[in-house]
Amino acid sequence: MKNYKYIGLLLLSIGVASCDVNNELDPILEDTVPEVQLNAGGLDFSKYIAVGASFTGGFTDGALFIKAQENSFPNTLASKFKLAGGGDFNQPLMGDNIGGFVFGGNAVQPPRLYFNGAGPTRLAALPTTSLTARAEGAPFNNYGIPGAKSFHLTFPGYGSLNPYFGRMASSATATVLGDAMAQSPTFFTLSEVGGNDVLGFATSGGSGVDQKDNLDPSTYGSNDITSPLVFNQVFRGMVGAMTSGGAKGVIATVPDITLLPYFTTVPYNPIPLDAATAGAVNGAYAQYNGGIQQAFGALVAAGAITEAAANAEVAKRTISFSAGQNAVVIIDEDLTNLGAINPAFAALPQLRQSTDKDLLVLTSSTFIGTLADPNNPLSVNGVGVALGDQWVLTETELASVQVATDAYNAIILDVVSTNANVALVDLNAILSEAANGIQFDNYTMTTSLVTGGLVSLDGIHLTGRGYGLMANRILGAIDAKFGSNFTLATDGLSKADDFPTNYSPALR
Structure with missing residues (x-):
């Protein structure tokens, strides 16, 4: 308070001494940012249609719900397109902010996740969206179908297999692409097509089959990897159909899903042991280790395997624990099946410990360390009990995912290079960048679970803010390809603060 007194006296003395001087100061003008008018570059946004899978739908925190759909990247794009003559954008909104489906009074798909202070957990609430109820607001502009693989988007009657499409399909035999095309789009996005073609295989720990040479998807299992030959036919056909009426659009690459926290959160060596416990475990595995050495020694002597190959596999299959952090014991079906070579060794399982080239799935965090x-x-x-195939994506299985993803992306890039009506947004590059931190306004977002801000609590899908960033990257791709100026125009881009990274458990 004394400082204010002295300052006041000083100002008074200056005023008295300078009474014959003009003391009127020029007003301080606020910095003004010149308004930049939006230039659509000649694009027609009057009928924007979005086609894709869960990212397009706005799926987040393990579910689809109203607020997430409102924060979907297509809905954000539509709000920006409206500034340039875009029309209304109707979405097949769920019935609540709980997420999931109910049938016969029971939840048949679970509600969304929320952060309870310790980790992601399911909302303790019963969904109100009926599995068989029709969505209101048809016709729709957003054909983002969670769970859809590439060939599902052109499969007649897919609505009977997928409730997200079932609640919006125009008929019992409708296809996603057909319903989208019936809206006569003037602009479109075709995003994350191909993601689910490898995702089921990866999240199941590689329990499916790599169908790389199988051209008949009707024979595929739910966790199988789609053949790039099938993807090539479907994707090229979809882009051809979407652009057939002169519509322009944006297509996206398939991200490397193994960069997602669903596969990177649980370390390969999550087992802490002291020296005494490690010694006891090693004693329990001594007979197994000795049996492996004996079996491969016999195979070498019989000429069934080379000594170098035998030594390499013995080293890989030997189980050894020590004080500190230890790798888990896993079943690896790609190891040599000793019993198939010699029935005398049929009792020796295909066991080894995980390495830093294996990826433990997120759900294994609640299973490892429990008692069988x-x-x-x-x-x-x-x-003491090896983890089954569903808990780990091995190095060999991971290679299958990466080969398929690379093949899909090569096809996508070729389509972009040969079709002047489509721009490219590289989701694969964005996710790779985010591994080290990606900037969105004042936020640096990463792929870390819970704290990273980019990927939601399910470890796979984006947060609301992540979808806002995705929308901006798509707008940038539109500018680069078609000469619009969303990235420069006033309010042409979305703002990070307009999107959440977590939703309150009170939101219902």
Whole structure:
């Protein structure tokens, strides 16, 4: 308070001494940012149609719900397109902000996740969206179908197999592409087509089949990898159909899904042991290790395998624990099946410990360390009991995912290079960039689970803010290809602060 007194006296003395001087100061003008008018570059946004899978729908935190759909990247794009003559954008909104489906009074798909202070957990609420109820607001502009693989988008009657499309399909035999084309789009986005073609295989720990040479998707299992030959035919046909009436649009590459926290959060060596416990575990595996050495020695002697190959596999299959962090024990079906070579070794399982080239899936975090037999303290999953195929994506399985993803992206890039009506947004590059931090206004977002801000609590899909960033990258791709100026125009881009990274559990 004394400082204010002295300052006041000083100002008074200056005023008295300078009474014959003009003390009127020029007003301080606020900095003004010149308004930049939006230039659409001649694009027609009057009928924008979005086609894709869960990212297009706005899926986040393990579910689809109203607020997430309102924050979907197509809805954000539509709000910007409206500034340039775009029309209304209707979405097949869910019935609540709980997420999931209910049928016969029971939840048949679970509600969304929220952060309870310790980790992601399911909302303790019953969904109100009926599995068989029609969505209101037809015709729709957003054909983002969670779970859809590339060939599903052109499959007649897919609505009977996927409730997200079933609640909006125009008929029992409708296709996603057909319903989208019936709206006569003037502009479109075709995004994350191909993601689900490898995702099911990856999230199931590679429990499906790599169908790389199989041209008949009707024979595929739900977790199989789609043949690039099938993807090539479907994707080229879809882009050809979408642009057949002169419409322009943006297509996206398939991101490397193994950069997502669903595959990077759980380390390969999550087992902490002290020296005494490690020694006891090693004692339990001594007979197995000895049996492996004996079996491969016999195979070398019989000329069934070379000594170098035998030594390499013995080293890979030997189980050894020590004080500190330890790799889990896993079943690896790609190891040599000793029993198939010699029935005398049929009792030796295909076991090894994980390495930093294997990826443990996110759900394994609640399974590793539990007891397979509650009455047997030695039956610790991941230590005394090997993890099954569903908990880990091995190096070999990961290679299958990457080969297919690279093949899909090569096709997408070729389509872009040969079709003047489409621009490219490289989701694969965006996700790679985010691994080290990607800037969105004042935020640096990463792919870390919970804290990264880019990927939602399910470890796979984006947050609302992540979808806002995706919308901006698409707008940038439109500018670069078609000469518009969304990235420079006033309010041409979305703002990070307009999008959440987490939704409150109170939101229903």
